[in-house]
Amino acid sequence: MTENTPTARLWKGPRIPVGRWGLTTGAVIIGLIAIVAILAPWIAPHSPYEQSLTDRLIRPVFMEGGNWNHILGTDHLGRDYLSRLIYGARLSIIIGFGTILLSAVMGIGLGLLGGFFGGRIDMAVMFLLTVRLSLPIMLAAISLVGLLGNSLPLMMLILACFLWDQFLVVTRSLTMRYRNAEFVLAARAAGLSNFRIMTGEILPNLVSPLIVVGTLEMAHAILLEAALSFLGLGIRPPDSSWGLMIAEAKDFVFFESWLVNIPGLAIFVLVVGITFLGEGLRSLLAPDASQ
Secondary structure, eight states, X not given: OOOOOOOGGGOXXXXXXXXXXXXXXXXXXXXXXXXXXXTHHHHOSSOTTOOOGXXXXXXXXXXXXXXXXXXXXXXXXXXXXXXXXXXXXXXXXXXXXXXXXXXHHHHHHHHHHHHHHOHHHHHHHHHHHHHHHHSOHHHHHHHHXXXXXXXXXXXXXXHHTTSOHHHHHHHHHHHHHHTTSHHHHHHHHTTOOHHHIIIIIIGGGGHHHHHHHHHHHHHHHHHHHHHHHHTXXXXXXXXXXXXXXXXXXXXXXXXXXXXXXXXXXXXXXXXXXXXXXXXXHHHHHOGGGGX
């Protein structure tokens, strides 16, 4: 049983006036990038790790001196830029999805506990939220990655530790609203346990707004990973990451700016696609969000 409760007022942040066209555009962009990432071993023209110093800094085909053997040129080590860009999409999507799944588990779990039980449990949850909001994400992430290491699973866990607050706020607010609803009272009368009520009765009613939160936070996670990689604390060579590609090209930014522009544009397109998808879902699932 579901109550139709407007939830748009629970979300904060800038609003982009997109509707179904934004949802479609975002879905197409994310779908195409996901297909490219999945098919990377078959569509990449070269190995992303193969070096050839005799072919270093070849320009893309749309610039003078480019050739079709390396459509987007090569980097300072002679590695094919298009192949590294394609494989970099894999890591960006993996980090985005993995980080959001971990942060969703943290935030939703704490939000259900605080919103359902209230009292001291809710006070403890809100204390944790206050501590999290008091920490500057980038500085804290840099410190933890530098201290603990930057393996892919560890990086996703560290980023997730700073991106669960939105899940908590939305889950806690709606759980407090639903905990005295008729379907919850009926479940109590039927003898269901608190855990069963939270996971089987309340949580299904939160799926739509939480999906929207997840899409918007995924863009945040991808940007954080790119920033860490740019600072040398993210993905390490020889693996390919869009942030790492920008970091490796920073010494050539005044001479061969396309080395920075191409992965930067890829990050921009992916983040815009995720943002459009999230805002489109918000408009579709909560029509009063733009009011």
